[in-house]
Amino acid sequence: MGQQYASDQPSGYNNHVEKIALVGAGGRIRKHITQALLNTGKHTIIAITRQDSDNTLPGGVTVIKVDYNNQESLVEALKGQHVLIITMNVMAPPDTQTRLIYAAATAGVPWVLLNEFGGDPYDVEKGKDGIVGAMKVPFRDQIERLGKSSYIGLVCSFWYEFSFGGGSNRYGFDFEDRSLVIMDDGKTKINTSTMPQVGRAVASLLRLKTLPDDKDDKSPSLVDFKDKAVYISSFTVSQQDMLESVLRVTGTKLEDWKITHTTAKDYWKSGQEVFKTGDAAGFVRLLYARAFFPDDPENYERTRGLHNELLGLPQENLDEFTKIGMETRLTLAA
Template sequence: MPSGTQYVVLDLEDIARYIRGHTAGFAETHIWTTIQSHIIPYYSLTMSIKNVIIIGAGGNLGPSVLQAFLSSSFNTTVLSREGSSSTFPSGVKVIRADYSSIDSLKQAFQGQDAVISLVGGGALGDQNKLIDAAIAAGVKRFLPSEYGSNTPDPKTRAIVPVFEAKFATINYLKSKENVISWTSVVTGPFFDWGLKVGFLGFNAQNKTATIVDSGDATFSSTNLGTIGKAVVKSLENAEATKNQYVYVSGFQTSQNQILAAAEKITGDKWTVNKATAKDYIAKGNELLQKGDFSGIGSLIQALTFGDEEQLGDLKPSGLWNDKLGLEQDSFEDSIKAAFSGKLLHEV
């Protein structure tokens, strides 16, 4: 590029508008053919993402997302809070920062193309500071902490009010789209992890299952390893996923389908306990009123497994699995791994 020349990145529609204004008589199809042939190859370069920094690479999801990026072509860095005792695989570049300081965060984000937030708990409502620091550092893409229920649906937020924090983060990002883009990956509950710890209602050791309502409600659920791959592929397809909710489903299943597979795998008849979504909502709200945030889990279980609204099914929102080229995991192998105390990608 000639030295001293300034370049401005424009939206493709801005470019089309410019061509219309300076080329009277051009057919609309000719305009877009010109853009596709001569502009997009260079435009895509401006949108390319190479350097990625992950916030919250510990926890339940973090290690799987980190591993997916370490297996990719991205240059990957982990951001950790100053004073944190979290450890990461040898060879991983780790930057420490003061999360309460935008200046400290800005310094940590320098040279990064994308920031991936995996924060949880109370930090979900405090991501605006991360976004502001990313903007100040010139970051191109911000992926907020989502990876679960369909929070854009007001019915989902009505059952789990703390999800308003996630929705507010997206609205904040939308207000900043002139300076930073975003992608929000929605996956449903973690499948192999959820079976491993009992969140999906199954106890492999005792061979018991707690079935909510009829047990036939279809819900979307995704293995942790697949979630990691989905995040990677969202950035590999950065233009397609720009300013989008990206819905991913590892399995479209139900509690009864899991139960049938569990009995087949173990060769035993399981004991079934019955519950209702209303029971779980009452339990969750009671716990939250006492200041026990484990109640959030009960509310998520209610909206995922409940018959009435079928809020756990992401398919009506439009799945991205095929667009991203995600491979299908084995349903039975995922269950076997979880019952042995592992995640599928750890087997």
């Protein structure tokens, strides 16, 4: 089908998405996406949750409890929705997202934001090395095969404050014993995004008109990203940049820190060995270490470019989010 325009649609056509369904109400990124969407005042939002869920959601969000083992329950919840946003833990059972995609197709949901709030889904080599990328491919294939919905993947790399406070297997910092594992020379730059920035990006994306008004309309529209990825980033930084931020925030000096050295490739290999024992910490290490390979880093700004300006995203303060990350000190799977 060729390019469509709003001017060619039937009378009464609304050229914006309004009804949005969110899945993954308990996820870390969910609250930032939900709040950013609510802030626009442009959408009605439902949160699809399990029947036994006790998650607290902000006012303005309607909770729909479903039985994930009952496909009709999912379809009924999604009827009339314009967008389905899936945010789940990367280790969640794959069949959950499969069921949701089938339900969205059956219910006629035109847009699905897949559970791809991370690295570049089209970077095949990193996807294989980091395991996660290869796990995402079947869901995109499923949507294309069903032919009822269009997908969008939001590429944001690792969440900065979450990763920063999450222990040495992520960005190398351990604030409990004031230590840092530096990979190679510590100067390999990668993209990374804060969780509020991800929320703003989703809200800005879904505020775009669905179609160009007519053939002369060159402004961005949602259809520009049909079955594609949106690339955003808060910072393009190295471990050295992060360390300098830590020193500024804490008022400490380099000699106050215990620093050890390895290479990103050796750290990745050691993560593989740990993961083989069934320890999830190994998965975390291999995933993050792969991003810092000097010859192929997670720097899609350099290879793909960013959509920050198109989405009107603000420039953030690195030290502010370094401080937040240090205070959070997340330890899950560290």
